[in-house]
Structures are given as C-alpha cells and as structure tokens.
Amino acid sequence: MKRRIVQHGSSSLTITLPIKWATKYDLKKGDELELEMSGPILMVSTTKEIASPKKEVSVSDSGIFTKNNLSHLYQLGYDEIVIRYEDPSTLEEIKRRIVGCMGYEIIDQKENRVYIKSIATTIETEFDTLLRKSFQITNEMARSVLEALEKQEFEKLKEIRNMESLNNKFTDICLRILNKKGYKVPKRTMQIYEIVKNIERIADEFKYICNTFESYNKKISKEVLLAFKESIDYYLAFYEMFYKFDPKLKKKLYLGRKGLVKKYSTALEKSKGTEAMFYHHLINIVQKTYDGAGGYFALVL
Template identity: 30%
Template sequence: MKRKIIEHGTSNAIILPKKWFDKYGLKRGEEVDIEEAGPMLIVNAEKIRSKQELIQIEQQYFVPYVHRVIGKLFQAGYDHIAVKISDAKDMEEAEKEALKNVMGLEVIKKTDKEIAFDIIISDTSEQYTKYERKVFQTAIEYSKFILDLIEKKEYAKLNDRALEMLNNKFSVFCERYINKTMSKNCVFKYVILWNLEKITDEYKYLAQYVKEQKVKISKETKEYFRESIQYLEDLYTLYYSFELAAYSSMYCRKSSILSKGNKLCLKKQPLEIMVILRLMNAVQGMFDCLGNVLVLNIPKCAATTILEKQD
C-alpha cells in the first residue's frame, strides 16, 4: 500500500487508510503510538483499541428491569458492567436474561454484593459486516417462519422466538459497534438497524396474539402477510445492491400496500384486524428505512453529482 506525503502547515503528513482507521475504531483527535524502525515508521493503535469503557450501576434503582439496563449499556459501547446487588433473587433472574439476550456477555466476578460482566466479543468491522447482513436475514426468516406456522395451524409453536432473539442480538451488536466507532453515516445505519429490530418485534407480537386469541387467518390476510415479507426482502436487496429505480418502486408501493391493509380492515372481524394492523406497522417500519438507505447510497447514484465546497 502506498500513500503520498502531503503538506500540513509547516509539517508533512500521510493520510491513514480508511479501512484500517475504521477497523480499529479510531476517532479524530486520539493519539496513536509511532515507532521508528530504521526506514520504517510503525503506527500502532493497539492501546486505543484496547481501551475499555467501564461503568457501575446500583441494582436497587433498576428493579425489575436490570437486564434491560445491562443490554442498553452493552449497546452504548461499555465493555465492563458492574452491578451492586440489593436483591439477590431479582439479580439471579436479571443475570440469566442478560446472558441469554446479550451477545458476548460473560460473568467475570460474582459475590453477595456485586456481579460484574465483561464483553468478550470482538468489535471489528469484519464482525459488524457479517452481523449487519444477519439482521436482515433473521428478520426475513422469522416473518416467513410465523406465516408458515399460521398456514399449517401449528399455533403451539408460535412461542418459538429463537430467530427473533437472534435478530435482537445481531441488531444490538451492530448498534454497539456504531456507537463505539461513530464512523461516517453511522446515524443512518443505526436507524435502519433499530427499525429492523422493531419490525421483527411486530412479527413476534403478531405471533403471540394469534396464539393467545386463536385467531383464524383468512386467505386474503395470509396473502397480505406474504406481501409484507416481499417488501422486507426488497429492502434487503436494495440495501446491498442499491438501484434508484428499485428505491422509487419501493417508495411508491408503500401507499398501495397500506391502502390494501386499510381496506382489509373494513372487511374483517376485530381479532383478524389486529393481525393486519401489525403487518401494516411492519411495512411502515420498512418504509421508514428507505430514506436512510437512499442517503447512504446517494454519492454512488448516477443522478448525483458531489460538488466541491466553495469559499
């Protein structure tokens, strides 16, 4: 890899490769170690990369949702989370839930008065890229799984949340990575990932409702379900293979899909209407991702010209 030496005030500078910069979660203003080795300069980001964000909380202020607080702290980028215990029984349940729902979380210390968790998963760009794709894939697979069970009338299996929980884990990891690196366009990616998690939740709530209320789903509503899944699959394709025509198509289709849902609601019984409304919420969530996908891809569009900044 070659880099040009450029003038920087009265000094000389070399621009760091973006992939390397992002991979190690570097931020402008941080210091890196530079070591001379004869004709070579070694730029070392190891100390920065190994910096840990530490936090301690008191359980008594967060009962009964301590596990959710732990998850949010992981999502915010903390690497070491300590909890001062006030209710041992509640903390035992919180520990189980946190370990079940947070990827890479491990207990490293446990006493009567405190429990401490460390994050053992690597926050790398390669891991982010892999899990970002899995957020889409698990959302799509979970929606298909729920529809398949409804069509087979296997309502007892609608409690199976394995795919939905995986989606949560992948989403939260990606949101954590974005929070730690704060790379360009991070806000747009964060909103997309956040919406995908909520879309998956809509299918989860739909499944729970159908099982609890023993809702009979008509052929028309099943077809509407399939249409929502297709819209989600199209969003997935658009995100990884952006085309302006495909974006425009998705943008325009949203109105007709929601309009169809409204018309279905006028024809169906109250129990089935709730299912349709969940599907409409999911479609609206997918639509809310579109603008962010567009912003991420505008510089690559043939219809776009990036102008140089003028004085």
C-alpha cells in the same frame, strides 16, 4: 478545523494531528494510521478503539434494573460493568439477559454485586457479516410465520417466535460496534444505525404476530394471508436492494408504502379482534421497512 502544512526537507510535507483526537485513541509516536485519498479529500483513520470506561450501576438509584437496561449498556459499548443490587431477583434477570449479549460474561459475583466483562474482540470486527445475519434471521422468521399461518400450524408459532431473540443478539452487537467504532464510512454511522434498529423492530412485529395467533383456532381468510405476503414482499424488496441496488426496488419501496398502509388501515377498520390486531402489525412492518429504506437511501448518497 484547519491545519498548516509544514515542509520537512525537499520532499516531505506534514500536518499535526488534533491532540484531543490523538488522546482519545491513545495514539503515540510510531503508531500507524490509515490514509485514504478521494480527490481533494484526505481521510485519516485509526484501527485503535476508544478505551471504554467502566460503568457502575446502582439499582437502588434507578428504581429497577430490567433486562433492557443490560442490553442498552451492551449496545453503548461498555466492556466492564459493575451492578449493585439488593433484590436477588435482579441477578436472575441479569443471568437470563446476558445470554443474548455476545461476548459478555459474569466474571465475578460478591454479596449484592455482580461484575460483567466483555471477552469478545475479533467478533467486533465483523460488522458486515453480523448485519447480513440479522437480515437473514428476519427473512427466515417472516417466511416461517407465513408458512405456519397458511398451513394453520399455529402450534409452530411459539418456536418461530424464539428466532426474534436470536435476531436481537445480532442487532445488539451491530449497535454495540457502531457505538464503539462507528461505521466504515464515519459520516454514515447514523444512517446505518437506523437501519439496524428498524431490522430489529421488524423482527419484533413478526414476534407479535406469533403471539397474536399462537392460540388461534379459526381458519385464516385468503385476504388476510395475501395481505401478509404483500407486507413480507415489501420488506424483502428492502433486503434485496440493500445488497444490490435496483431502481425498480427503490421505486417499489418509495411509492408502495402509502398504498399498502391505506389498504391495511381500511381492512383494520372493518375487522375485529385478532384480525384487527394483525393488520395493525402489517402497517408497522411496512412503515418500519420504509423507515429502514430511508436510512439506506441516505447511506448511498
């Protein structure tokens, strides 16, 4: 897109804003814009949000309304939602899921219809804090699962598993912010989005490990525990590198994946039952960590 420079007086130069962009963000005369200069590049941005339209959903049209449907609407950035339903169980499903959508509240309820609205504003300006919290919950979940398995305290896994739901709260609102506002570096929104998704997926794998061993009653071998610790160390290397770049960690992440995946794949082929499923989850942890790291490598270019 090109714009012609217009001179006003002896010292002022102006350009016009694209009307489509100005309309999208409801910009008017007198509004302030942020300008950032970087060599020959001048970046113009606004702190105004895109007006999010209301979304009305008919359960009969979609066949079934699940908890994931509400999460997807939340992530997409809708501030007001109307859901029409016939089966009362749909409302109960919505009530269970809305607890995990920070800022969403049921503001009205009529016959076969529920109205949901976002009452959060300031929290959506704190993306970096929310992302760090997502990492930290996943870190703690990893360490807690490992400790429970090392001590054969399988009864603790049910409680640890609940941390995944807390993680979802933070990753969901991160995705919501990215869909509504984009990332602070607009051209890198896609990369940071992929990082958030993979943090969520890694936490899912730790939850699946909790499910796998929750009712386990055998001693876990040292080889299995060592393999688990290796996968956690691989993930934590990604976390550390995200907040403080280290060439050694980049090398570990980039070159270490194939060796770990090969090692766990071989162990999986030799294992049965619970241990085989366990190695499957370790492969996923390593692969999803690598995918997240790939987003990071693109993010910092």
